Amino acid sequence: MTELDLESELNPEQISAVTHGEGPQLVLAGAGTGKTRVITYRVAWLVRERGIDPASIVAVTFTNKAASEMRERTEQLLGQAPLATFLGTFHRFSLGLLRRYGERVGVAPGFVIFDRDDQLKLVKRGLEAEGLAEQSFPPRKILAAIGSAKNRLLDAASYAEQAYGFFNERVAKVFRHYQGELRQANAVDFDDMLALAVRLLREDSTLAERMREQIRYLLVDEFQDTNHAQLKLVEKLAGPAGNLTAVGDEDQGIYRWRGADLDNILRFEKSFPGATVRKLERNYRSTETILEAAGEVVSHNRDRRGKSLWTDAGAGAPITLYWAGDEQDEASWLIGRLQELSRDELQWSDMAILVRTNAQTRALEEELMSRGMPYTLVGSVRFYERAEIKDVLAYLRFLRNPHDNLALERILNQPPRGIGPATKEMAEQEAASSGISFWDYLSHSDLGNLPARSRCALEGFRDVILELQRVSEEPSLAKLVSRVLRDTGLFDLYSQADEESAARRENLQEFVSAVEEFSERHGKDEVASGEALIRFLDHVSLVSDLDSWQVERGVSVMTLHSAKGLEFPVVAVAGLEEGLLPHFNARELAEDIEEERRLLYVGMTRAKQILLLTSSRRRRVAGRYQNQEPSPFLSEIPDRLLDVVESPIRLHDPRVAGVERFFGGSLPPGHRVLKDEETGVPGGVSKGRRVRHGTLGTGVILEVEGEGEDLRITVFFDRAGKRKLLARFAKLELI
């Protein structure tokens, strides 16, 4: 057993946070200041030095990955395993509560969790039922409104009460419908998990009291990303004077769009009066240059308490900013640069490329592939969201909960077994006229009223399910899954030799392995298969791709959001352009722009030694080339910290810069860009190009100076000789 040596392992600020006594404390921990360390040491200290029962400590993190890291490190510190402390996400915690006491808030045991696709389907059905067109009421928008209502702890009824205006009143109707269907299916959505947990604790004060007594110390990580429901949950569990340690950094709040409320951290003392507030400002991760640049950027935000990070790591290398021609050029320079760096002592796994949107990863991936460099793409194609996997999951969900009619709908004719829309419609009618559910009708009626063909198809489906239900009584989850794959014909669906089929087969096999691994880790003998099935389905709903990601193979490519909490010796943030970062959809509200700035801040502060930034003049967006302006955030980085590299392509290859670029994004009236086939050379205003002028005739470009409105072009006209023209006025046509 190792000694807990705080003095030599922690700095004074960290020590006071770790050894904080009773009452709430907020630890404002800047990027790289060792907040994980504080949490793990605090848990270890409470157990070791204070003799606190580990089971009475609850530590909530934002991702499962963070939780398992903390578990590992804490167990290491204590030299014992496994710890009885709850260490997991808000959602996992809430789900645990609901699995035990859910009946008190209206969810029957065995309820399932609807994913985003299910949610959208419910919204669409609600729209249809209310006679609303998807065009004027985009399902995603409706769903966002419902989600945000739930985050604010409004149920359908109270939402309807306060909904004003045309749009919101319709949302309220869809919301009511949506919630009704959830209940009918005995299902909850993601936001329900939190909202119902809060409701449970509000309505059952005895339970709340018991929980508060049991949880003697509550620790919450990434507090800046908590939403209203999560704050209320924390308040319920800790009590106003409770032993809460909240750790967070308002400069790293990047989940506003998901309901996160920065006020939770900015006005912490309002929720927890008398709280001690500490700051961790000593950074152990990055160089001075990186810290200063990132600090300058984020200092432009208004919504912050403000802190200044420092390090004694020394200045380090300057930040390199590359002005790329287009996204291929960007990828090629960036990855070339990484290749150069790998000749030093750096490994591929020491490097990460961070982007704002998943779409940006394409060009990067192509470049990495073509150079044969090892890389891992994080999170773009989620395993459990692949169609073939969702099919199996739908069967499992339905077996566990026959009220899950979304799952039923999915599997009814998958694989195709002759149950088309017409058959489905008829059977639904029959079920409805008998006043029973669709499945009850299928399993308990003789289907005599249906045409023979439909009847046979439905009976086939019924028999498959009934047989599988028998299998699911047996204890082995893995066996059930393979039976599902075999008996339903799902696996045979992909028996062809083509690549896609093979990939899907592999995925299904991987799924079976995942089930086996899960069963082994969760003691397969102890629980009945039904219980195991619930646990597995919960697990699937709660894990993300990032959770299983390890810095193992190659360069990591991921979104800025996924990068939170990680660090790499070399970090590149690509696509620093207006419209991407800050993102187009976040350009209106000051709060949204500040969040985009924080996103860049998060990205920059992931870097330990080397930070690369790129900004492209041109980018393919939805298949069309678009001219891009540099991100305004770039000008917030002091010049002296930047090494600027200009794409060589721009200097001599007008293909990339493009004529639009020279005209500041739009061509003057009367001008057009000739198609490449028309000129033989891809269009662009550059030296040597021939042009035609309305009155001066044809000529050749000698010089191009200035930009945008000030763009001046010197042309040697065949008839009129040398003339300097302001491109804004002169009607020049490239020929």
Added chain:
DNA sequence: CGGCAATGTGTTTTT
């Protein structure tokens, strides 16, 4: 009923 083709559409981040 099922598969395919053509058409049209929209583009963020995810526990």
Added chain:
DNA sequence: CACATTGCCG
């Protein structure tokens, strides 16, 4: 450009 949805035909 990629995806989803729609419409058509076997």
